[in-house]
Amino acid sequence: MLTRTLVALFFLLSLLHNSDGQFADYCIADEQTPEDEVVQAMKWACGNGADCSAIGENGVCYLPNTVKDHASYAFNSYYQNMKHKGGSCYFNAAAILSDLDPSHNSCKFEYLP
Template structure:
């Protein structure tokens, strides 16, 4: 089966990204986003939202609807990991 990840759509507005982070992080452990952790940098809403949304997506079984986030999520087949920040 193809490995997939969930990221935030680049067209998403700041309020949506913030809501997605808050929602995802009430359901999954977002400690990886804390200052000093590998995925804190770059410290941007789009980056943090993508990581939080992917954590949620992976934990909930990688179903299409687990990456919807009111149509602000995008399922990708290219691993979005970078430097020490590994997308689960």
């Protein structure tokens, strides 16, 4: 019984890990945060370490053109660039961490272990 439980636990943990053994952590906009707060946090992220060129009008992540999608890209860019320097995925409670890759079509969200 204990062996079966351990095997099941290891299997579940393997599903949650990337191939390099690290948990993926993407920083995305929290859908429960009011849009005006998300916009302010996104502006801050774009001015303080996020590479927001991909969400510009001709960028690969411009579509879908929604505040949530653009903010998620900006928050994740900031977080990936700054997490090893003390940066967080907080943005005044406008963002949350997710283990699901939010990339879509040609828009690829960066992940740095």
